[in-house]
Amino acid sequence: MKYEVFPRRWGYEHIVTAPLKGSVESIKIESGEKVREQQLLVMIRAERGNVKQVLTGTSGKVETLTVKVGDKVVHGDVLFFIKEDL
Template sequence: MIIRELITHRWGNKELVTSPSFGTVEKVFVKDDMRVLEWEPLFIIRTENGSLEQIAVGVNGVINSVHVKEGDHVIPGMVMAFIKDDLLDSDIS
């Protein structure tokens, strides 16, 4: 299994988790309103060539919404989830 540690992109006040490859979602480890830690596995994708990719991101926060389910086909750049990053809630000036 390949571990893919992705960099998220900010959209408004949330971080986007996007698919890095073409494939099928094999496993979804997260659900809405679930707290996640940096580099925790979020999804497993079976790529077109049959390899498995474990998807993780460098963000601590709460899953705002999950946009894929097991069995869904994904393409590069497709939004899989939104995370409300803990750093966005910081009161540090």
């Protein structure tokens, strides 16, 4: 199952948050990287063991990563800040 995250806005940045509780399995992007809509950002292993893919709903440049592989997250935790393309 895939999850698409429609980020919240903060000025010209989008805030991508965790859609579920689990641990960060892998991060597919780096700070400063350009991303496009529907790109895979991160994979989170849910408590039940299923791995969920988090996709972005916007395009832009990754400004800040706030998590690393192995981090525990809960629904709503901030994962990334993405500065939108203008």
